[in-house]
Structures are given as structure tokens and as C-alpha cells.
Amino acid sequence: METRRIGIILNGVTGRMGTNQHLVRSINAIIRQGGIQVRSDLALMPDPILTGRNEQKLEALAAAHGPAAIGKPYPYTTDIQGALDGKFGDYEIFFDASSTLQRVRFVEMAVAAGKHIYCEKPTATTSAEAIHLAKIAEEAQVKNGVVQDKLWLPGFRKIADLKEGGFFGDLLNVHGEFGYWVFSGLDPARPAQRPSWNYRAEDGGGIMIDMFCHWQYVISNLFGPIQSLVAYGSTDIPERRDEEGTIYKNTAEDSAYAIFVLEDGTVCQFNSSWCVRVRRDDLLTVEVHGTHGSAVAGLREVYIQSAADTPRPVWNPDIVQPINYFDNWQLVPNRIEYENAFKIQWELFLRHVALDEPFRWTLREGAKGVQLAELGIESWRQRRWIDVPPL
């Protein structure tokens, strides 16, 4: 039995995503399960070094999570260039979950050092920069990937299965509703639950650049290529309080509304907002309607209604509604045990690096998400429909 070590520089790992999804739920979980068993005689074992700019935070994180995985604190350093240069050992992958505006510079440094690249979305805030990152990685012939975690959510995997099985018939329209209330922090008793840079355009914030990247790969993978869009953004909450307790101006849109029309004519309408209170099945729900049936997906659960189960409503506000519209929907059963979506994609990327297995969620694919966000902002600013050119 061989265990092949894969050295990974985990950068920006003290942040929300870096810590929770990537370190704890992905890399730690893979190490604790004994690596990725890729053959009966071979396992791949991640070996991370934590990097970032704050020595104390890195030290605390390394001590909090290393012992349960490797029996001692993880190695860490603030010397990112040193880690790339091999000063602390041999690490073949560079992963970045730092805040969006830092991504281009860190990925450039890592490509120059010959590392394979895996990183969070968005890969940049402009499509020119995002394409540039894809190009330099392709030219350097390093393996590369972008987090597109929603594809592995149980809810969307069930939708993909239903579509493949012909449940929907001809696809007609799709409605995505994403969002929840993000506290402004102005009331000290209710601090904000998201980083303040998310609400400042000058720091890479804004719900379009954040969420349209997701909608691009969700829509194109599940329903088909996007041909055109129209979008509108709004800054609903003008002021918020940051991590230091200072009140700042919300310069980025915190709500966005978009209609994406697919090449086959299917209409996908997605609302995204950090200024809504939830009274729906989940924080993200996607309704899919087809000639033969409909489905409503949350993050995990999916409910379906076939043509035969579809009620015949009558509009009559003068009487108590006789139909309970939550009846006549069936819960789609779990077909498998669903693992954390980030962990699944990490395992696929590590197999890609070690075994050359296919991995199609590349920096070039990630650039399409940045392009869609950029076009969304353009559509909003110019108040018009925009076609999505091939990338």
C-alpha cells in the first residue's frame, strides 16, 4: 500500500471560506479519513502548509486543527513567496481563498513558481484579468481549477438526475431565489455575519461579482449555455458596521435581479439579495418548470410535481384558498450519502493533479463566471440586454 503525499499551500486560510469549507471540511476531513483511496494499493494524502498575512491567526488556526489531523499543529508562514520558493518544503499545489482583490497577484506568483493552481471564485473582478490568469496557467502547463461547489450540492445533483431521466419534458423556465438577511451591524447586539469588504465595490465586493459566478456554472451545467442577460442591481442598505466597529458606506449592490436567456430559449430568472428575510424552503431555492413536471430544489432537498399531480387552481380571493399548494409535491429520496460539496471537488482536483484524471472546472471556466458578472453590471449601468460572447 502506497501513500502519495501532495503538498498544498493553503493561502487566505484564516478567512471564513478558507477555514470552514477548505481547511476543516475538506483538507482536514480528507486527512482524517486516511487520504483519498484511489486504488486498492494507493492513497493520496494532502500535506498542507497554512499561509496568510497574520502570524497570530495562522498560529492559532494551525494549533486548532492540525492535532486532530496530523497529531501536531500544521506548519504555517506569512512568507508566501518563501513557501512558493520551497523554503519550507516541497508543495506542488497553491490554493487561494483570500479576498477577491488579492487573487490575481497570488495566482500570478504561484504560476511563476510552477505550482498547480486551485482557487476560490471569483478568480478576478474583471474578465480581462480572469482570462489572463487562465492564459498564464495554460501557458505554464500547470493544472488549474476553480471552486464551483454548488454543482455538488445534493439539491442540484438531484435536479441533474431528474433532467437526465427526462422528468421535466421540455424545459420551460427556471427561477432561482437566493438570499437571507445579513445584519448591518448597526445594532451592536446583532453583528454582521459576512465580511465587510463584501459591501464595498472598491474592495471587490458586490452581490453580482459574488453570485453571478455561481449562477453561470449552475445554469450552464444544469440547463444549457447562456445566450443573453438583463440585470439590475440595488444598494438597499446604505451603511453597515465593519469588523473594527466602524460605520462604513455600502458602495456595492447588495441585491441583484437578472434574467438569463439560454441558447435554447429557456428563461432563467435569478434574484440574489442580502436584504431579504427567508420564508421559503432554503437559503437558495431553484424552481424548474418543464412540460411534464416541475421541481423545487433547496440546498439538499428537492420536491417534484408531475403533470398528473398538477392542481387546477381558480382565482377567487373572495373565499378561503381551497387548495394547499404545498400538497401534491413529492420529496425526492436521497440516492446516496452526500458528502460536503467542497470536499468532493477537492478530491477530484487532487486526483487530477496526481493521476491526470479529467477536471473541467478550470480557470478558463471560472473566467466565464467573472464575465457574466461583468456583463450583469454593464447591463444594469446601461439599462439594456446584453449578449454573452463566447470566451
Ligand SMILES: NC(=O)c1ccc[n+]([C@@H]2O[C@H](COP(=O)([O-])OP(=O)(O)OC[C@H]3O[C@@H](n4cnc5c(N)ncnc54)[C@H](O)[C@@H]3O)[C@@H](O)[C@H]2O)c1
Ligand atoms: N464558493 C463559495 O460559495 C464562496 C462563498 C463565500 C466566499 N467565497 C469567496 O472566497 C473568498 C474569501 O471569502 P471569505 O468570505 O472567506 O472572506 P474573508 O474576509 O473571511 O477571508 C479573506 C481572507 O483573505 C485574507 N486577505 C485579505 N487581504 C489580504 C492581503 N492583502 N494579503 C493576504 N491575505 C489577505 C484575509 O486575511 C482572510 O484570510 C472570496 O473570493 C469570496 O468571493 C466563495
